[in-house]
Amino acid sequence: MIDSPVLERVLSEALRHGGEFAEVFAEDRSTSSALLDDGRVEELSSGRERGAGIRVVSGETTGFAHTADLTEAGLLRAAEAASAVARSGGGGTATVAVGPLDRGAPDGRGAGRAALTPLGSKGDTLELLNRADDAARSTGSGITQVQAGCGGSRRQVLIANSEGLLAHDQQARTRFSVSCVATGDTGLQTGFESAARTLGFELFDEVSVEELAQLAAGRALSKLSARPAPSGELPVVLAGGSGGILFHEACGHGLEADHIVKDASVYTGMVGQQVASPLVTLVDDGTVGSEWGTFAVDDEGRPAQRNVLIENGILTDYLWDYLRARKEGRLSSGNGRRQTYQHLPMVRMTNTFLLAGEEDPDEIVAQTPRGVYVAKLGGGQVNTTTGDFVFGTTEAYLIEGGKITEPLRDANLIGNGPEVLKRIDAVATDFSMTPGTCGKDGQSVPVGCGQATMRLTGVTIGGTAE
Amino acid sequence: MSTDLDPTGPSAIADGDPDQLLAIADRVAGWARSGEDIEVYVARGDETEIRAYAGEVESLTSATSAGIGIRVVVDHRLGFAWAGSLEPSVLEETLAEARDNASFATADEHVQLAVPDGVPAVPVDLWDEGLAGVPTTRKVELALALEAQARSADPRIRQVDHADYGDGSVETALVSTTGIRASTRKTSGFISVGVIAGEGEASQTGGGFSVGRGFDGLDLDKATDDAVTRAVRLLGATKGPSGRATVVFDRRVATTLLSVVSSALSGEAVAKGRSFFAGRIGEMVGDPALTLVDDPTDPRAYGAAAYDAEGLACRRNVLIDAGMLRAFLYDTVSASRSGVTSTGSAVRGGFSGTPGPGCRALTLAPGPEGYDEDGVLAAVGEGLFVQSMTGVHSGVNPISGDFSVGAEGLMIRDGKLAEPVREITVASTLQRMLQSLVAVGADLEWLPGIAAGQTLAIGDMQLSGT
Numbered sequence: 058m059i060d061s062p063v064l065e066r067v068l069s070e071a072l073r074h075g076g077e078f079a080e081v082f083a084e085d086r087s088t089s090s091a092l093l094d095d096g097r098v099e100e101l102s103s104g105r106e107r108g109a110g111i112r113v114v115s116g117e118t119t120g121f122a123h124t125a126d127l128t129e130a131g132l133l134r135a136a137e138a139a140s141a142v143a144r145s146g147g148g149g150t151a152t153v154a155v156g157p158l159d160r161g162a163p164d165g166r167g168a169g170r171a172a173l174t175p176l177g178s179k180g181d182t183l184e185l186l187n188r189a190d191d192a193a194r195s196t197g198s199g200i201t202q203v204q205a206g207c208g209g210s211r212r213q214v215l216i217a218n219s220e221g222l223l224a225h226d227q228q229a230r231t232r233f234s235v236s237c238v239a240t241g242d243t244g245l246q247t248g249f250e251s252a253a254r255t256l257g258f259e260l261f262d263e264v265s266v267e268e269l270a271q272l273a274a275g276r277a278l279s280k281l282s283a284r285p286a287p288s289g290e291l292p293v294v295l296a297g298g299s300g301g302i303l304f305h306e307a308c309g310h311g312l313e314a315d316h317i318v319k320d321a322s323v324y325t326g327m328v329g330q331q332v333a334s335p336l337v338t339l340v341d342d343g344t345v346g347s348e349w350g351t352f353a354v355d356d357e358g359r360p361a362q363r364n365v366l367i368e369n370g371i372l373t374d375y376l377w378d379y380l381r382a383r384k385e386g387r388l389s390s391g392n393g394r395r396q397t398y399q400h401l402p403m404v405r406m407t408n409t410f411l412l413a414g415e416e417d418p419d420e421i422v423a424q425t426p427r428g429v430y431v432a433k434l435g436g437g438q439v440n441t442t443t444g445d446f447v448f449g450t451t452e453a454y455l456i457e458g459g460k461i462t463e464p465l466r467d468a469n470l471i472g473n474g475p476e477v478l479k480r481i482d483a484v485a486t487d488f489s490m491t492p493g494t495c496g497k498d499g500q501s502v503p504v505g506c507g508q509a510t511m512r513l514t515g516v517t518i519g520g521t522a523e
Numbered sequence: 524m525s526t527d528l529d530p531t532g533p534s535a536i537a538d539g540d541p542d543q544l545l546a547i548a549d550r551v552a553g554w555a556r557s558g559e560d561i562e563v564y565v566a567r568g569d570e571t572e573i574r575a576y577a578g579e580v581e582s583l584t585s586a587t588s589a590g591i592g593i594r595v596v597v598d599h600r601l602g603f604a605w606a607g608s609l610e611p612s613v614l615e616e617t618l619a620e621a622r623d624n625a626s627f628a629t630a631d632e633h634v635q636l637a638v639p640d641g642v643p644a645v646p647v648d649l650w651d652e653g654l655a656g657v658p659t660t661r662k663v664e665l666a667l668a669l670e671a672q673a674r675s676a677d678p679r680i681r682q683v684d685h686a687d688y689g690d691g692s693v694e695t696a697l698v699s700t701t702g703i704r705a706s707t708r709k710t711s712g713f714i715s716v717g718v719i720a721g722e723g724e725a726s727q728t729g730g731g732f733s734v735g736r737g738f739d740g741l742d743l744d745k746a747t748d749d750a751v752t753r754a755v756r757l758l759g760a761t762k763g764p765s766g767r768a769t770v771v772f773d774r775r776v777a778t779t780l781l782s783v784v785s786s787a788l789s790g791e792a793v794a795k796g797r798s799f800f801a802g803r804i805g806e807m808v809g810d811p812a813l814t815l816v817d818d819p820t821d822p823r824a825y826g827a828a829a830y831d832a833e834g835l836a837c838r839r840n841v842l843i844d845a846g847m848l849r850a851f852l853y854d855t856v857s858a859s860r861s862g863v864t865s866t867g868s869a870v871r872g873g874f875s876g877t878p879g880p881g882c883r884a885l886t887l888a889p890g891p892e893g894y895d896e897d898g899v900l901a902a903v904g905e906g907l908f909v910q911s912m913t914g915v916h917s918g919v920n921p922i923s924g925d926f927s928v929g930a931e932g933l934m935i936r937d938g939k940l941a942e943p944v945r946e947i948t949v950a951s952t953l954q955r956m957l958q959s960l961v962a963v964g965a966d967l968e969w970l971p972g973i974a975a976g977q978t979l980a981i982g983d984m985q986l987s988g989t
Contacts, residue, residue, distance in 0.1 A: 095795050097631050099601070101624035105617070106590075106607035119582040125589070125608050141659070142583050179627045202796045217625060237795055238922060245799060247922050286927070288950065291767050319576075321684050323726075401582060414711035436917035439928070442684070442719050442728045445946050447918025447929035455705055468927040469918035471948050471987075519918065519927040519948025523767070523983045 058083050058225075059109075061128050064155050064217040067111070071136040072219060075117035076143035078383075079136070080218040082356060083109040083127065084398040090177065090208035093186035101179060110398040111135045114380065115143035124401045147371055154507045155223040181258070182207050185266050189190075189235050192267035196274035199281055201245075202238035205270070216358035224358035230349070230503060231260040232492070235273040241281035248276030249435075249451060253492035253503065255351040274454045276433065279464045286453065286468035286520025292428035293470065294421055294456065298489040299434040301506025304339055305409050305472035305495070306437040306446040308332070312366050312374075313392075313404040314381035316441045323444035323475055324372060333373045333478035336414055336511075339367040341376060343407030348505035350407040351493030357402050359394035363419075364390045366409075370478075378404045396500040406495060410418070410507030414484025418510035421483045424461040429518060430454045430461045431470075436493070444474035447519075468520045477513060485510035542854055544696035545706050551614050552698045561618070562594040562636050562699040562833075565609065566874045570691035571660055575670035576683070576857065590874035595621040596636055598630040606876040633859040636701045637833035640864065644829040644836035645820040649709040651737030654690060662688050662738065665714065673716045679725065679758065684717040690738060697722045703834035705953055712737045714746050715972070718753035727760065727945075728754030734825065734971050753910055755950065756943060757931060763944030763988035769906035769961055770949055770984045771899055771935060774968055774976030781974035782951060785817075785882040786921040788842050790853035790868075794860045797955055799924045800848060808848045809957035814888035815843040817868070824884035826973050832878040833870040840866050843957075854880045887973035889965040899962045899978045901938035906972050907986060908932045908940055909949060924953040947988040951981070959983045 064081055071079035085107040092100045108125040109132060120142030124135040190303040209231045217223045232253035250273040252264040295303060308324065316322035324332065333339070343361025345351055354360050357379045366375050377385075378393030383406060394405035422430060430453065437448030453465045490507035548563040555561040567589040574581045578690040579979035591614060592605040602625025606617045628634075670686035690712040697705045731749030753801040772780060792798040800808065809815075817826045819837035828837050833855055841849050853861065857880050870881035891897070900908065913929035920926075927950040931942040951959070964978030 091627075097629040098627065099629070099631070099634075100877060101602055101627050103604040103620045103624060104606065104876065105613070108607065117577070117579045117581065121582060121584040121586075123584075123586050123588075141585075142580065175557060179624070183627060230922045240796065245923050247795070248918060265881055280923075286950075287949070288985050290989075320682055399586060399588065401584065434917075436914075438911070438913045438917070442726050443945070445913075445929070445931070447914030447917065447948070449914055449927070467918070467920055467923070467925045467948060469914040469929055469948055471914075471929045471946055473946055504980060517762075517946065517948065517987055519929070519950050519987045521927070521952070523765075523985065 065484040068134045074143045076113045078114040085357040086212045088210040094204045113137045113139045155217045187269040189266040191273040192270035199239040201240040204236045226353045229257040237274045237277040239277035246280035248273040254347045283464040283466045286465040286523040290515045301306040301508045306439040311441045333370045334481040335370040339411040348408045350504040356395045359391040362391045407503030413509040418485040428456040480514040483512040548696045548698035555971045560596045564592045566695045568693040572689040573666040575666040575686045592874040593621040599630045637855040642836040647822040651710040654737035659736040673747045681721040684720040699836040705830040705834040727757035745868045760943035760945040763947030769982045772979045777979040790851040791857040809846040810960035811846040819883040826883035833886045834869040835867040890963040895966040949987045
């Protein structure tokens with residue numbers, strides 16, 4: 058995207074007024090999406106965005122400017138703007154050399170795999186959407202509306218910094234989703250399912266759009282006869298896969314070093330302490346297969362890596378980006394991410410998951426006399442300072458006498474991270490992952506969540522039944 | 524820390540000559556072929572964002588961005604493409620891509636671009652001439668002062684999680700071959716602060732902000748007082764009770780509630796059977812005290828606008844009148860689908876989004892004089908006062924109406940705020956909540972977002988806690 062000599066001159070300009078660190082992050086991103094709604098292909102959309110963000114760190118202060126102009130003149134102007142914060146600094150000349158060390162994806166790890174197949178042809182995409190629509194509508198006559206969407210993005214990034222780092226990555230991502238509305242005597246109900254991977258169109262070698270559509274439609278249909286969710290505290294069994302959002306909210310965000318260094322997390326100062334049930338070993342790993350949160354290098358040029366956060370219930374480490382790690386005299390854990398070149402990087406999760414346990418998932422249900430079985434979670438939110446978090450169900454059932462019985466209407470569950478993590482008393486073997494979009498401080502990034510079927514001895518369920 | 528309310532609003536823009544943007548839009552629209560309609564949306568913006576921490580500038584971002592979104596309609600087929608650049612070669616590529624996309628869409632007689640409808644636009648002045656002249660040093664001083672004031676406001680304030688200043692300007696131009704030609708410009712400024720209060724082991728968080736059209740008038744005292752009061756009064760909060768109760772929603776929370784209800788009033792959602800209001804025009808859907816109006820022509824509204832996102836004049840629309848459902852909000856396509864005309868309610872998320880119907884400036888008819896927050900609390904007597912909600916995206920479904928959110932706040936006893944509570948859920952259905960309106964505040968305040976803030980009391984809600 059940009060030649061090394063130009064990068065060197067831009068980084069030198071960025072440090073001309075002082076500062077200890079400068080970085081160029083350049084990005085070229087194409088997106089395309091198609092939406093089938095109400096039986097019609099309503100919208101095909103394509104987008105292209107390219108530009109660079111330049112940051113200069115001087116003492117405690119970061120200056121940041123971005124530009125869509127990738128010529129040397131445009132980059133120099135952005136460097137000048139970003140360096141404005143260092144004006145009060147000593148000044149002088151800085152000479153920066155980048156490369157020859159190239160920390161781009163070795164042997165196609167992540168990157169090569171991600172870019173194998175380009176975005177599918179528009180005709181192929183429409184065929185998938187129509188197949189999903191047909192499959193959803195044929196699931197049951199109660200299905201009255203179907204929306205199917207397919208979106209892909211390809212992103213090339215280049216990161217160079219004044220420490221000589223030069224890295225690049227290519228990331229292809231593809232997502233397919235189906236939303237259904239079912240109509241019955243009790244009104245309208247909704248069902249949703251999606252698949253998303255760090256892959257090109259070969260996603261559809263692995264994923265059946267018919268299955269996604271049937272899952273979404275089945276979810277909406279079953280809720281037509283759902284009873285109101287209970288209120289109060291009950292044991293909860295979370296099915297493998299989507300329950301991973303529990304860890305994302307209950308502790309993942311609280312382990313991000315930007316919250317830790319500001320003492321804005323309940324997990325501050327707790328490394329080495331028991332923070333969860335001994336059944337909990339929690340990992341954040343940006344290198345896993347083609348999961349939604351996978352990449353070769355992060356948006357600061359660090360290779361993705363596997364980080365064990367909690368081991369057998371004991372907190373082992375936090376998640377780090379460049380700035381927070383530098384203060385602690387350590388290396389980033391490969392968790393510096395940003396939405397686009399127009400954003401500053403922050404500490405973010407990648408794929409966050411609970412390692413599988415040893416129990417049989419059916420046995421866990423059988424050994425629960427009364428409770429709620431959550432087959433699918435929607436999303437969640439956490440206050441990292443207090444640890445209080447919520448997550449919403451989109452498919453849930455009562456457990457009565459060790460059996461899954463009646464469907465329940467959607468509700469949020471509420472808990473406190475450190476308390477809930479200690480209430481995990483069973484983890485099964487049936488591990489799986491689900492994709493999600495994580496929002497923080499106005500920036501969205503793709504993440505994966507995973508776990509096996511597990512039980513919480515008690516969580517507050519926010520239903521309408523007394 | 525996470526918050527529901529993002530005071531930054533839509534990204535802002537620029538200091539150029541609006542005629543320049545119109546000229547670009549005119550030029551691209553001029554490339555239309557016979558038998559083809561084109562709509563060109565061009566936007567440009569500038570923004571500054573400053574975060575203060577521990578007496579220093581943590582980050583300073585300054586940026587300019589620009590882009591184009593093109594819709595092409597050929598034979599009732601729609602294609603869309605966008606680009607984050609206004610370079611001439613990019614404009615041509617984007618148009619070509621939009622044309623190609625159109626060729627794949629389903630032909631639909633309702634797909635068409637807006638045509639001028641003769642309704643005159645009400646001019647609203649949303650441009651602060653002074654903003655461009657405010658030097659960055661003054662903005663930095665304001666951010667630092669905000670942080671310092673919040674830190675010293677109360678001995679129980681342990682940390683200032685964020686103290687931000689931001690401003691921006693946005694200019695847009697919209698030209699179509701169907702006779703639309705409109706331009707808009709808007710500036711905005713905000714300060715936002717988040718604090719952590721502590722006593723013993725317990726910590727609680729609170730946020731405050733002030734928004735305006737520019738730099739002058741941002742209210743530092745209001746932002747800090749709000750943040751500090753909210754955090755401090757929650758100290759000592761315990762898990763709230765379970766049971767049926769009347770819930771009083773703080774003005775900020777009420778804004779979010781109205782925004783959720785508004786998505787069920789979208790003419791597109793109604794036409795596609797995705798709203799619990801579908802087919803209910805003329806029915807009593809709420810308490811007779813409920814009158815809901817969307818009026819973007821009110822210049823005080825945060826979302827005020829002269830033109831909608833298709834270039835038609837914005838206008839006042841009465842949606843619910845004394846409890847009776849009167850109207851939905853339409854853009855051109857959803858109106859055609861429903862056999863009515865556009866209500867001038869198209870909105871879009873910048874140049875990378877396509878228009879769809881939505882609210883900009885919702886208000887409820889105010890309750891009796893004296894119904895400020897204290898007045899409503901006194902009238903309610905006993906219940907729960909909610910100062911913040913979590914899990915709105917995971918627990919509120921505007922299609923089914925199911926409503927379940929996490930809440931924190933204070934119990935109401937003898938008409939006054941009493942002990943603080945946390946980790947509790949509040950549940951009902953949106954349908955029942957509209958019918959169970961107990962009081963609307965006369966304390967209307969324009970807050971960031973698409974609805975005004977007014978204290979709101981709703982009866983018969985299910986609390987789930989201990």
